[in-house]
Amino acid sequence: MARSSDEHFSFPILIGDIGGTNARFSIITDQHTTPRDFPIIQTANYATIDEAIQAGVLDKTSVQPVSAILAVAGPIRGDEIPLTNCPWVVKPLDMLANLGLSDVMIVNDFEAQALAIASLGDEDQIQIGRGESLQGHSKVVLGPGTGLGVAGLVHARHAWIPVPGEGGHVDLGPRSDRENEIFPHIERIEGRVSAEQILCGRGLLNLYRAICAADGVAPILTDPAEVSTSGLANENKAAAEAIRLFSTYLGRVAGDMALVFMARGGVYLAGGIPQKILPALKGPEFRAAFEDKAPHGSLMQSIPTFVVTHPLAALAGLSSYARMPGRFGVATEGRRWRK
Template sequence: MPKPSNSEAPLPFPILIGDIGGTNARFSILVDAYAEPTQFPNVRTADYETIDEAIQKGVLDKTSLRPRAAILAVAGPIKSDEIPLTNCDWVVRPMQMITGLGLEDVLVVNDFEAQALAIAALSDEHRERIGDTPDGLIASRVVLGPGTGLGVGGLVHAQHTWIAVPGEGGHVDLGPRSKRDLELFPHLEAIEGRISAEQILCGRGLVNLYHAICTADGITPTLKEPADVTSHALAGTDKAAEETVSLFSTYLGRVAGDMALIFMARGGVYLSGGISQKIIPALKKPEFRAGFEDKAPHTELMRSIPTYVVTHPLAALAGLASYARMPTSFGVATEGRRWRA
């Protein structure tokens, strides 16, 4: 009978690694600590009724490799033996996976823990520097990912160990500072009267901000999708879209700077996700770093902290693979999140 386990022992190879998002799930299998992961095509969550079905048909039916263990990164609270996902209808049931998929060991972590693990050792080819600050120290880091929502994860470096810190940093307050902010914020869609960072710094947040700009300026909005806003902004074909992405960069810089101060992230702040990658040209303009550094009385400290965009196409899987290979190099809590046969 499968049961919860707090064991810190390494998971047995081969290990199934999964990054479960709201729209897509990405999987690979790590045969041993020295092999490169075997990648599988992305799985659309809407195409399968359950995650177990997706793993069986999207992975196990397509390979002779038989994983003994699984590490899954999910967007959702891990509070029990049944883990509902935030942005899709799947429910992760580790004990059912053990009996139904032939696994011996299942570890479930937060999706931004996986992103945090990934930034422990990103090479230059998988990151794009924003600003002229030299590379950071081997020190604590932060990752922010504007996407469906705004994910935030910390990576604390202590006693030669990387300790991933999950949280809900995307829901901190974001308030107006400039005259233009004061014109726009009354027109932003709030949640119970509050503007959190995620109300602006995600896909729907981009549209929220675009509509606020149009309303404040008496313009009829014509763009409906986040991709339309970013495309027109980067092409310079819509003034409201241009301002939207410019202000998005400013606000992202402010929140990224706040997170850098919270974690004393001298090792750098990393921006992950598709939105960050798409708007790199805008992030390289002065607005992002200006918002990031404007933290008096700690402006000089902020100027010393580097910022990057993560360009690795499968960063979360890479982070989980790093942990699977060398679990003693990372502090990942397993209590209430690991199940064994």
């Protein structure tokens, strides 16, 4: 694997956001043109990412990308990168050999979300509650979706530096008598409840089933979409409580991450779930839980929280980086492969 301090990427550039369920791709042909987006790909429909790129992108355009910058859901270590919630294994050396690419850069999926929030416009976000974003201060992005992604964004030396991690796997526990009734029924992984066990699609269903078990009733809803729809409409008591508790736990974890990064630039909720449950997040539970961080309640009140509404935020972040890599302090060592 060749490594270089050269930040430049040669056009055309393939950019991709690879999640556990869906993969989204665009091609940037030059510095100034609008990226060309391609139809969303369901990861389950292809055995490998190379097959998905070939069928879903390369076979649909005459433009041959020279470079690729891909955001993947999982830690990046070595030349084979398994995804956290998808059976794909990303192999950049194979991409260089098989897809006509000369330069492949892999970043964490929430690193891409962090790149996006560096330049979101007001039209791409909705503020929840009080607080004001301070220019040049750290930001945090959280995204409940197939899993729970977390990343920080720190401003230093005139550049935005994304800080990826696995913050979605921090511990989460009960704080009230009602939660003590519910938590024994939450599905565990090796004996513990992580934030991702509740704050994702399957986690919402997990929470709904635990509420039903605590109340001694049979669950009748079978997927996260049913839970969110019934809960928001207040058509099912357990689902409505699940949505309220989901908002509470998301507020707690978001508040924890705000403290870790001293995110006075704001905390951003990305991904599809926050947009779908926006009415619940605008209710009292989310913001109350976010601010309930004694002895730092007054600090938390000053930190704004936002729901990202840009439909392709991660791709927008990657596009900004591809065009102006010098604006961002993105580490390339061990994550960039070149012919």
